[in-house]
Structure formats: structure tokens, C-alpha cells
Amino acid sequence: xxxxxxxESALALRGEDRFRKxxxxxxxxxxxxxxxxxxxxxxLELFQRTGSFKVRGATTKILSLSEKERAAGIVAxxxxxxxxxxxxxxxxxxAQATIVMPEFAPLTKREATENYGADVVLHGATFDEACAHxxxxxxxxxxxxxxxxxxxxxxxxxxxxxLEILDDLPDVEAIICPVGGGGLISGIATAIKAKRPATKIIxxxxxxxxxxxxxxxxxxxxxxxxxxxxxxGIKVQHVGELCFDIIHRLVDEMVxxxxxxxxxxxLMMDEHAHICAEPAGATALAALMSGQVRxxxxxxxxxxxxGNLDTFEKTRYIRRALVEQKRHLSVRLRLIDRxxxxxREMARLxxxxxxxxxNVLDIAYRRDSxxxxxxxxxxELLLETRGAAHARAITDALQKAxxxxx
Numbered sequence: 407x408x409x410x411x412x413x414e415s416a417l418a419l420r421g422e423d424r425f426r427k428x429x430x431x432x433x434x435x436x437x438x439x440x441x442x443x444x445x446x447x448x449x450l451e452l453f454q455r456t457g458s459f460k461v462r463g464a465t466t467k468i469l470s471l472s473e474k475e476r477a478a479g480i481v482a483x484x485x486x487x488x489x490x491x492x493x494x495x496x497x498x499x500x501a502q503a504t505i506v507m508p509e510f511a512p513l514t515k516r517e518a519t520e521n522y523g524a525d526v527v528l529h530g531a532t533f534d535e536a537c538a539h540x541x542x543x544x545x546x547x548x549x550x551x552x553x554x555x556x557x558x559x560x561x562x563x564x565x566x567x568x569l570e571i572l573d574d575l576p577d578v579e580a581i582i583c584p585v586g587g588g589g590l591i592s593g594i595a596t597a598i599k600a601k602r603p604a605t606k607i608i609x610x611x612x613x614x615x616x617x618x619x620x621x622x623x624x625x626x627x628x629x630x631x632x633x634x635x636x637x638x639g640i641k642v643q644h645v646g647e648l649c650f651d652i653i654h655r656l657v658d659e660m661v662x663x664x665x666x667x668x669x670x671x672x673l674m675m676d677e678h679a680h681i682c683a684e685p686a687g688a689t690a691l692a693a694l695m696s697g698q699v700r701x702x703x704x705x706x707x708x709x710x711x712x713g714n715l716d717t718f719e720k721t722r723y724i725r726r727a728l729v730e731q732k733r734h735l736s737v738r739l740r741l742i743d744r745x746x747x748x749x750r751e752m753a754r755l756x757x758x759x760x761x762x763x764x765n766v767l768d769i770a771y772r773r774d775s776x777x778x779x780x781x782x783x784x785x786e787l788l789l790e791t792r793g794a795a796h797a798r799a800i801t802d803a804l805q806k807a808x809x810x811x812x
Contacts, residue, residue, distance in 0.1 A: 407558070408558040408561055408562060408565075408592070408593070408596050408648075408652065409596065409600070410565075410596060410597050410600035410601065412558070412559075412562040413562045413565035413566060413568070413569060413593060413596060413597045414569065415562070416462070416466040416559075416562045416563045416565070416566050417566045417569050417570075419465060419466060419469065419563075420566065424461075424465045424469070424495070424498070425454060425455055425461050425462050425465055425566075426453070426454055426455055427570050428449060428450050428451050428453050428454050428567075428570070429450050429453060430447050430448070430449055430450075430570075430571065430574040430575060430707065431447065431448045431449075431450055431679065431681075432445070432446075432447050432448075433446075433448060433675075433678055433679035433680075435678040435679075436674060436675070436678035436679050439674075439678055440674070440678075440694070440695060441694070441701050444701035444702070444703070444706060445704065445705045445706060446694065446701060446706050446708060447575060447578075447705060447706065447707045447708070448675075448679060448681070448691075448707075448708050448710050449567060449570075449571060449707050449708065449709045449710060450681065450710050451567065451687070451709065451710055451711050451712060452681060452682070452683060452684075452687055452710055452711075452712050452713025452714075453713075454712075455494065456487070456490040456491050456494055456518070456522075456714075457487070457490070457518075457712055457713050457714040458487035458490070458491070458639070458684075458687075458711060458712030458713070458714060459487075459564060459567060459590060459709075459711050459712065460484075460487040460488045460490065460491035460554075460712070461490070461491035461494060461495065462491075462563040462564055462566055462567070463488075463491070463555075463557075463559075463560035463561065463562075463563035463564045463589060463593070464482075464488060464491030464492045464494075464495045464552060464560070464563070465491065465494075465495040465498075465563060466559055466560065466562055466563030467495075467552050467557060467559045467560050467563065468480060468492070468495040468496055468499060468501070468552065469495070469499065470559050471550060475550040476496075476499055476500070476501040476550070477501070478548050478549050478550050479501065479502050479503070479504060479548065479549040479550065480492060480496045480501050480502070480503040480504070480549065480550055480552055481503070481504050481505075481506075481540050481543055481544050481549035481550065481551050481552070482503065482504075482505050482506070482540060482551065482552045482553075482554065483505070483506045483507070483533065483536040483537035483539070483540035483541075483554060484505055484506075484507060484511075484519075484533070484536070484554050485507065485508055485510075485511050485515070485533050485536075485638045485639060485641060486507065486511050486512055486514075486515025486516070486518075486519070486638065486639065486714060487515070487639050487686075487711075487712050487714060488554040488555075489505040489507055489511075489515065489516075489519040489524065489526070490515065490518050490519050490522060490714070492505060492524065492552055493505060493519050493520075493522035493523055493524035494522045496523070496524065497522055497523040497524075502523075502524075502525070503523070503524040503525070504524065504525045504526075504527060504540075504543065504549065505519055505524045505525070505526050505527070505540075506527045506528075506529050506530075506536045506537070506539050506540040506543065507519070507526055507527070507528055507529075507536055508528070508529070508530050508531060508532055508533055508535065508536045509528050509529070509530065509531060510531065510638065511528070511638070512638065512714070512715075512716055512719065513716060514714060514715070514716040515714055516528075518714070527539070527543075532633055532641070532642075532643060533554075533633075533641060533642045533643070534633075534642060534643045534644060537553075537554070553646075554587060554589065555586065555587035555588055555589025555590070555592075555646050555649055556587060556588075556589065556646030556647060556648050556649055557589070557648070558648060560589055561589050561592045561593040561596070561648070561649070561652075562593060563593070564589050564590045564592070564593035564594065565592075565593025565594055565596055565597040566593075566597075567590070567593070567594055567709065568581070568593065568594040568595075568596075568597035568598045568601075569597055569601075571598075571707050572597075572598070572601055572602060575705050575707065576602075577704060577705055578602070578605055578704075578705050578706070578707055579604075579605060579606065579702040579703070579704035579705055579706060580605060580606040580607075580608060580701075580702045580706045580707070581594060581598060581605060581606070581607055581608070581706075581707045581709065582608045582609075582610060582690040582691075582693060582694065582699060582706065582707070582708050582709065583607065583608065583609055583610065583690055583709045583711075584609075584610055584611075584637075584639075584640055584686050584687065584689040584690050584709060584711045585609040585610060585611045585618045585619075585640060585645075585653075585660070585689075586611070586615070586618075586639060586640030586641065586642045586686065587618075587640075587642045587644070587645060587646045587649060588609075588618050588645045588646045588649025588650060588652070588653055589646065589649055590709070590711060591607065591609045591618075591649075591653060591657060592646075592648070592649045592652040592653060592656075594607065594709070595607045595652060595653070595656035595657050596652060596656065599656045606658045606659065606702070607656065607657045607658050607659075608657070608658060608659040608660070608661070608690075608693070608699055609622070609653065609657055609659070609660045609661075610660075610661055610662070610663060610689045610690050610692070610693040610698070610699070611640060611660070611661075611662050611663075611689070612635035612636075612637045612640060612641070612662065612663065612664070612665065612668065612685075612686075612689060613635070613662040613663065613664045613665075614630070614632070614633065614634040614635035614641075614664075614665065615630045615633040615634070615635050615637070615640060615641045615642060615643065616630055616662050617629050617630040617633075617642065617643060617644050617645045618645035618649070618650070618653060618660060619660040619661065619662050621645050621650050621653075621654075622653055622654065622657065622660040623660070625654065627644070627645060627647065627650045629643050629644050630642075630643045630644075635665055635668075635685070636665045636668060636669075636685045636719075636723065637665070637668060637684075637685035637686040637688075637689060638684075638685070638686065639684060639685070639686030639687070639711065639712055639714075640686045640689065659699070661693050661698040661699060662698070663689055663692040663693050663696055663698060665685075666726065666727075666730050667692040667693075667695065667696045668685050668688050668689055668692045668723075669685075669723045669724070669726045669727040669730065670692065670695055670696075670727045670730060670731065671683075671688035671689070671691040671692035671695055672685065672688045672720075672723050672724060672727065673724050673727035673728065673731075674691065674695060675688060675691060675710070676724060681710065681713065682713050682715060682720060683710050683712070683713050683715075684712050684713055684714050684715040685715075685723065686711055686712060687710045687711045687712045687713060688710070690708045690709055690710070690711075691708050691710070694706075694708065731793060731794070732791060732793055732794040732796075732797040733790065733791055733792070733793055733797075734767070734788060734789070734790060734791070735788070735789045735790075735791050735797045735800070735801075736786065736787070736788055736789075737786070737787045737789060737800075737801065737804065737811065738784060738785070738786045738787075738811065738812040739755075739784070739785055739787075739804065739809045739810060739811050739812060740778070740779075740782045740783065740784050740785070740809075740810045740812060741755070741782065741783050741785060741809075742781065742782060743773055743781055743782050743783040744781070754807075755785075755809070758803060758804065758807055759787075759789070759800070761803075762796075762799060762800045762803060764789045764790070764791065764800055765789065765790040766787055766788070766789060766790075767788040767789065767790050768787070768788040769785065769786070769787055769788075770785070770786045771783055771784070771785055772784040772785075772786070784812060
């Protein structure tokens with residue numbers, strides 16, 4: 407039975423430098439911009455060893471194993487963060503780890519897992535398929551399986567986050583937490599409800615993988631039909647059995663956010679908290695920004711669960727948020743294409759853009775496409791704006807100036 411005493415025992419491992427106490431950060435710029443009457447703190451687990459909270463639970467579990475269990479080899483399944491935590495913890499006790507990762511697992515997470523000394527096996531399109539294969543490996547080849555979330559000792563390790571929050575912010579009114587299989591929120595809820603029952607625990611999942619949310623509202627464990635989201639760290643089809651029992655009893659609220667809302671939260675943290683969260687790590691903030699969760703009057707902690715993200719993915723998701731907020735505006739228009747006329751037309755166009763203080767990020771010309779009339783050239787501009795109102799102003803100005811917007 408998971409209880410607060412087991413979580414307090416797991417916290418002792420921090421003193422052995424098995425994992426770190428992570429900072430509780432109050433980003434003033436972000437609070438002024440988004441929640442003028444609230445107090446939003448970020449629990450920065452992306453500064454944890456291996457770049458995510460997962461090392462807490464993995465270390466607690468592996469150190470609880472007998473020498474015989476370690477000698478048999480450690481086997482786990484993960485989309486990447488649990489993989490790194492298990493690999494590091496196993497290496498610290500001289501055990502060999504084999505991690506089964508889905509074929510979609512990000513390259514940076516796969517390479518980091520191997521660099522910590524684990525053997526990586528790619529199998530399946532989803533975490534659940536990878537997990538089933540990992541259990542098959544244990545059955546056929548031997549090994550000790552370390553589940554990513556549905557294990558009380560793993561949950562106890564994750565719950566140490568709650569004790570750190572209470573140390574730094576004893577009057578916390580709400581904790582908002584990303585949810586995949588449920589191990590993180592189960593550990594946090596167990597510790598908080600034992601120490602400060604009035605604190606609300608709110609879980610957030612991606613809409614594309616919402617098993618825990620659907621199960622919470624239905625009162626019974628349900629799968630996600632099709633787990634699909636950019637938040638690979640919480641992309642699971644089934645909330646854990648043990649986790650669901652704790653979520654059902656102790657969690658106050660469960661909501662979902664979509665991938666675009668996650669991108670917006672990543673941009674907010676990048677610009678106003680100066681941190682780079684992975685999509686799963688941004689889901690809790692996304693719930694606040696989108697209005698799915700209303701901030702309390704008092705202190706509120708958002709758990710930023712990880713920051714393992716490659717540069718290509720970060721760029722893609724940040725650009726999506728910029729487009730969504732109309733800060734990147736794509737405009738296509740047509741000009742007369744006659745010898746000598748285009749320089750004058752381009753000068754007129756760029757003068758108009760200059761008047762409205764538009765920054766041109768990219769420009770492309772098309773005159774040979776079948777849908778472009780002869781004698782005309784189609785120009786596509788990527789403009790940097792100050793937001794939706796600025797974007798509307800330039801499109802209105804272009805139309806009033808006689809430009810045909812495509």
C-alpha cells in the first residue's frame with residue numbers, strides 16, 4: 407500500500423545524490439502576462455538528473471531490488487524519460503539495463519539512454535506495444551521488469567516532488583500535474599493528501615491520449631482508442647491499474663489539452679520563463695493558459711515534468727504556436743507581371759509593409775503554377791507580427807490598397 411511514509415523514505419535517497427532537489431521558480435514576467443491575480447510557480451523537473459522526474463522513481467525501485475534481481479538484468483519499456491532514469495540508476499549499482507522503446511521514440515532520448523549504458527531495443531508503434539515486448543523479454547530471457555508507472559515503489563519516488571513543494575511553499579493551494587500512465591500524479595497526490603488535504607491536485611492529459619481522464623470521469627479504467635499526441639512522454643493507451651485507484655480516490659480534477667495548446671505553453675515558457683520544456687512537460691501550463699483549469703487565489707504549482715527535446719522538434723512546435731497566435735502570418739497575393747512593372751509594384755508593397763512595421767521572414771515567387779493566371783505573379787510572404795490585431799491590420803491594409811489576397 408502506497409503511503410506517505412514510503413515517499414518520505416524515498417526522499418532520503420536525495421541525500422545520497424541519487425537525484426536532486428529541483429527549483430521552484432516564480433517567473434514574474436509570465437505571471438504578469440498571463441495571471442495578474444494569481445501566483446503561478448513552476449516545479450522545474452527538467453533540471454533533474456537525466457532531464458526529467460523519472461529518475462526519482464526508477465532509482466527508488468532499482469535500489470529496492472535484491473542483488474539477485476539486479477544481477478538478472480533490468481528490463482523496462484519507455485518512450486524515453488523512464489528509459490534514461492532506469493539506465494542511470496542501473497549503471498549506478500552495476501546492473502545491465504535493456505530498454506524497449508517504441509519506434510517513434512525521439513532520437514535524442516534513444517541516444518541518451520545508450521550513453522547511460524543501457525541496451526536499446528526498438529519495438530512497436532506505441533508505448534503499450536513496447537511494454538508488452540519488454541515483458542516478453544523478461545519471460546523468455548529473464549530479467550527484472552521495472553514498470554514506468556504502475557508500481558508503488560516507483561510512485562513513491564515520484565511522490566518526493568510533493569514533499570519538496572511543501573518544503574518550499576507550505577501554503578500551496580493547487581498542484582497541476584501532467585499525466586500519462588499516472589505514476590507521477592499518484593505519488594504526488596498520496597503525499598499531498600496526507601500532509602495538506604486542502605491542496606487541490608489537478609491532472610492534465612493530452613486529448614490524443616486521455617485514458618486517465620476518461621477513466622476518472624467514468625469511474626472505471628478505460629483505454630484511449632488511438633494514442634496520438636506530440637507529447638510522447640505521456641503518450642500511453644492505458645492508465646495504470648494501481649495508478650487509477652489512487653487517482654480515483656485522491657485527485658480532485660482531471661482535464662485534457664490539445665497539441666496546439668501544448669505548443670502555446672511551450673512558447674510561453676520559452677519566452678517568459680526562459681526554459682525549454684518538452685511537450686509532456688508543458689501540458690500542465692497549457693491547461694491554465696487555455697482556461698481548462700482556473701488558477702486559485704493563492705499559490706499554485708505547475709509541474710514541468712521534463713525537458714528532453716531535440717532542436718528540430720522544439721523549432722517545429724514553437725513555430726506552430728507563433729502561427730496559432732498570428733505572430734507568424736503567411737500572406738499570398740498577386741501582382742501584374744510585366745517587364746518593368748514588378749520593381750515598382752514590389753516597392754509599393756514593401757513601403758506598405760514598412761508603414762505597418764512588418765518584418766519579412768521569407769518570400770517566394772510563383773508564376774508558372776497552373777492556378778496562377780498568365781501575366782500575373784503570385785508572391786507568398788511570411789511576416790512577423792505582434793499578434794492577431796497587428797495581423798488583421800496588415801491584411802486589411804493590403805486589401806484596401808487593392809491587392810488580391812489568395
